[in-house]
Amino acid sequence: MNSIIEFQDVTLKFKIFFNPNPTLKDTLLSFTGKNDAKKKKTQDFYALKNINLTIHSGEKVGIIGLNGAGKSTMLKIVAGIYSPHYGQVIVRGKVTPLIELGAGINPEYSGRENIYLYGAIHGLSPQQMREKEQEIVDFAELGPHIDVPAKYYSSGMYSRLIFSIASMTNPDILIVDEVFAAGDARFVQKAMNRTLELFDKSKAVLFVSHSLSQVEQICNRVLVLNQGQIVNDGLPSEMIQYYQDEIVTKK
Amino acid sequence: MSNDIEEKKIDVFDNKAYQSIFLYLKKTYKELHTARYALFYFVRNALRYRYRRSNLGFLWNILNPLLTMMVMGVAFALVFNRDIKVYLIYLFSGSIPYQFLNTSIQTATQSMVSYEPYLKKVNLPKPFFPIVNVSIEIVNFVFMLIALYIITLVIGSKFSSTVVLLPFAMLILYGFSLGVGMILSVAFVYFRDLSNIVHVGFTALFYVTPILYPEDLVPESLAMVFKFNPISYFVLLVRRLILGDRPTTLMDWGIPLIGTLIVLLIGTIVMMKKDREIVYRL
Numbered sequence: 001m002n003s004i005i006e007f008q009d010v011t012l013k014f015k016i017f018f019n020p021n022p023t024l025k026d027t028l029l030s031f032t033g034k035n036d037a038k039k040k041k042t043q044d045f046y047a048l049k050n051i052n053l054t055i056h057s058g059e060k061v062g063i064i065g066l067n068g069a070g071k072s073t074m075l076k077i078v079a080g081i082y083s084p085h086y087g088q089v090i091v092r093g094k095v096t097p098l099i100e101l102g103a104g105i106n107p108e109y110s111g112r113e114n115i116y117l118y119g120a121i122h123g124l125s126p127q128q129m130r131e132k133e134q135e136i137v138d139f140a141e142l143g144p145h146i147d148v149p150a151k152y153y154s155s156g157m158y159s160r161l162i163f164s165i166a167s168m169t170n171p172d173i174l175i176v177d178e179v180f181a182a183g184d185a186r187f188v189q190k191a192m193n194r195t196l197e198l199f200d201k202s203k204a205v206l207f208v209s210h211s212l213s214q215v216e217q218i219c220n221r222v223l224v225l226n227q228g229q230i231v232n233d234g235l236p237s238e239m240i241q242y243y244q245d246e247i248v249t250k251k
Numbered sequence: 252m253s254n255d256i257e258e259k260k261i262d263v264f265d266n267k268a269y270q271s272i273f274l275y276l277k278k279t280y281k282e283l284h285t286a287r288y289a290l291f292y293f294v295r296n297a298l299r300y301r302y303r304r305s306n307l308g309f310l311w312n313i314l315n316p317l318l319t320m321m322v323m324g325v326a327f328a329l330v331f332n333r334d335i336k337v338y339l340i341y342l343f344s345g346s347i348p349y350q351f352l353n354t355s356i357q358t359a360t361q362s363m364v365s366y367e368p369y370l371k372k373v374n375l376p377k378p379f380f381p382i383v384n385v386s387i388e389i390v391n392f393v394f395m396l397i398a399l400y401i402i403t404l405v406i407g408s409k410f411s412s413t414v415v416l417l418p419f420a421m422l423i424l425y426g427f428s429l430g431v432g433m434i435l436s437v438a439f440v441y442f443r444d445l446s447n448i449v450h451v452g453f454t455a456l457f458y459v460t461p462i463l464y465p466e467d468l469v470p471e472s473l474a475m476v477f478k479f480n481p482i483s484y485f486v487l488l489v490r491r492l493i494l495g496d497r498p499t500t501l502m503d504w505g506i507p508l509i510g511t512l513i514v515l516l517i518g519t520i521v522m523m524k525k526d527r528e529i530v531y532r533l
Contacts, residue, residue, distance in 0.1 A: 015531065080374035083527035097373075104373050108300055117296070120288035121373050 003092070004173060004204040005078060007053040010087035012073060015042045047073040048084070049228040060205040062215035062236060064243050065225035071208045074225070075099055075175045078206060093172030093203060096122070098163075098195070107151035111142055111161050114150055118165045132168050139194070140164035141187075160187055167194050174202040178209060212240050272516075275523040282376035289375065293383045298390060312391070317398035324402070336408045340399070344493035345462040347395045348486045352428055353453045355388035359432025360439050360449050367533045377526050378519075381432040389425050399493075411495020420488050423507050427485060430514030437525045440532050456482050481510055 048070045055061055063071045076082045077089055079097045104118045115136055119129035137146050140160045142153075150158060176195060199205050199218065209215050215222060215236060222239035224232040224247065232242050268274045283290070302311035320343055327342065328335040362380035369375060396417075403409050439445045459476050460483045461469065469477050477483060484506045491499050 081371065082530060095374075099372075104369070106296070108303075109296060113292075113296065117289070117292045120292045121286070121369075121375065123285040123288075125288055 002057050003054045003090075004057055004059075005053070005055040005092070005206075006088075006090040007051045007077075008088040008090075010048055010051040010053075010077065010084045010089060011046065012048040012070075012077065012082060012084045013044045013046045016045050017042055046228050048077075051087070051228075051230060053223070053230065053233075055204050055206070057203050059221050060199060060207065060219045062219035062222040062239075063206065063208045063225055064210075064212065064215060064222060064240070066247065069225040070228045071225055072099065072177055075177055075206055075208060078173065078175055091173065095173045095175060096166075096169045096171030096198075096202075097175050097177075098166050099175060099177035105150060105162055105165075108149055110149050111137075111140070111146040111153075114161065115165055122169065124169070136164045136168050139168075139190075156184060156187070163191050163194075167191070167198060171198060171202045173204050173206070174198055175206040176208065212243070216240055269523055269526060272519055272523065275526075276519065279376050279378055283379060283382070286375055286379055290379065290383060290386065294386045294390060297383075297387045312394045313398050316391075316395040317401060320398060320402055324406075336406050339406060340403055340408050340410075341465075341490075341494065342463065343395075343399050343402075344490040345460070345486050347392065347399065348424060348489035349457065349460060349462055349482065350395065351388055351392045351424060352482055352485060353457075354391070355385045355428040356431050356435065357446070357449055357453065358384040358388065359428060360435040360446055362432065363436045363440050363529060364443075364533065370530055370533060377529060378433060378522055381429060381436045385425060385428045385432055388428070389421065392421060392424075410493055413492045413495045413499070416499070417489065417492050420485075420492055420504075420507075423504075423511050424485050424489070426511040426515055427507065430511060430516075430518040433518030434514065434521050437521050437529065440525075440529050456480060459483070460486050462486065484510065 051074070063074065065071050073082060075097070076099070077084055078091055079095055079099065080091075104121045105114050106117065109117065112133070115133055116126055116129050119132070120126070137143075140146075140157075140163075142157060142161060145153065145157065150161065153161065196218070199207075205219075207215065207219055219236050222234065222236045223230050224239050224243050226247055231247075232239055268278045298312055299309055302308055302315075305311055307314060320339070323342070324335055324339040327333055327338060359381040362384045363370065363377070366380045366383075370377075370380070400410065435445060435449060459473070459480045461477075466477075466483075466487065484503075488499065488503050488507055491497065491503060
């Protein structure tokens with residue numbers, strides 16, 4: 001089995017700035033030593049600590065953990081947005097992120113323009129997008145509204161558009177982070193089915209969700225994350241049990 | 252929960268691709284190639300949406316400079332009693348490149364911060380953002396040239412034939428703006444006062460650049476100030492190619508070209524060093 005994603009001793013820290021945007025005055029004063037804020041300007045917060053992980057072809061990995069455990073940070077590293085401060089990450093294949101779905105959508109532009117823009121950001125040519133355009137419009141059920149600026153959409157229409165665009169690519173590696181928040185029940189079901197189809201097409205999947213039943217249903221491997229570390233790794237049913245017994249109840 | 256990290260660490264900030272300019276450029280080129288359609292849409296949409304909802308829409312991109320130039324030309328002809336046929340083309344052959352440098356460097360400076368949502372959510376190479384903003388302005392440069400050309404047709408003066416060399420000069424100006432823009436866009440992430448300083452700086456530079464007046468009107472005592480104003484070398488190169496009042500020399504090309512290569516080099520190094528840190532500082 002080929003490894004698709006490898007994390008080697010990955011550590012990522014966020015600096016928490018007490019004064020996030022120092023002005024020139026602050027900076028100059030800090031040289032003279034007269035600045036009150038000089039005492040303590042930053043504090044490190046370790047979002048991920050010494051993560052070692054190998055994901056092979058065919059694995060559908062669920063990541064569960066409390067808020068702030070580092071789940072989304074992990075996905076953002078795989079997507080190439082965050083670089084870890086220590087350690088190495090190897091990703092083999094094209095990553096399709098279904099995370100922070102609003103990314104790449106500009107509300108000033110029409111639905112159709114957004115389709116092309118989003119595709120372009122992910123490296124797809126206008127020709128490739130033209131082939132998918134109709135499919136996206138149909139799936140989003142926007143009909144004639146596709147040429148209206150997205151800012152005039154209802155929130156349901158908006159999230160339908162975004163999901164339809166984002167889920168229209170053929171991923172090697174699919175990363176999914178809590179995407180079924182908006183939309184009516186019928187569309188959520190449809191989106192869920194689409195995501196499952198994508199899961200089957202992908203070589204590897206990383207799935208973050210707080211819905212443990214979804215994780216159990218979809219994944220064939222689960223990581224339990226707590227305070228930036230992988231505390232357990234194994235079969236979904238066992239891991240969910242562990243998570244509920246050891247982490248949720250102990251909090 | 253902070254200091255229990257093991258000592259054994261591979262520091263990825265020492266990663267090879269961020270250590271050698273050659274490897275960094277190779278990597279960036281590859282990523283930019285993938286993002287080339289995105290670049291096209293960013294630039295096109297910016298130009299298209301600048302005048303959205305107006306009846307003439309996209310046409311304003313040319314109409315706006317055209318009308319502005321006409322008003323200024325008439326004003327100068329009436330107030331200062333200049334020969335409009337000569338002065339108009341003189342004035343704008345200098346103010347167009349100045350405008351380009353001014354706007355492109357100022358917008359490029361803000362690019363990382365203004366495209367923050369993209370930086371934090373999608374994986375585009377960092378130099379992409381100053382490139383977008385400089386590219387928008389180079390297209391505007393072309394629009395302004397078209398407007399100036401239309402005016403010369405109306406008032407009966409014309410561009411020199413040396414204007415065929417203008418694309419090369421524009422390439423140099425593009426590179427210069429990009430180089431400075433890369434440096435300042437990274438610096439702006441750390442010092443948010445910078446955009447105001449750049450703004451004032453350009454206002455000052457306008458008056459020490461021979462745009463409104465000819466270069467030989469510069470008083471002796473100020474000659475040094477003018478010599479060290481980098482903007483004027485670029486402005487004068489463009490003006491000479493449009494006016495053709497005297498042939499361009501090796502120095503006319505060499506100084507801007509070398510300056511451009513230097514700022515591009517520094518810009519690339521700054522980008523490379525801060526590439527992966529920027530996202531944490533926005």
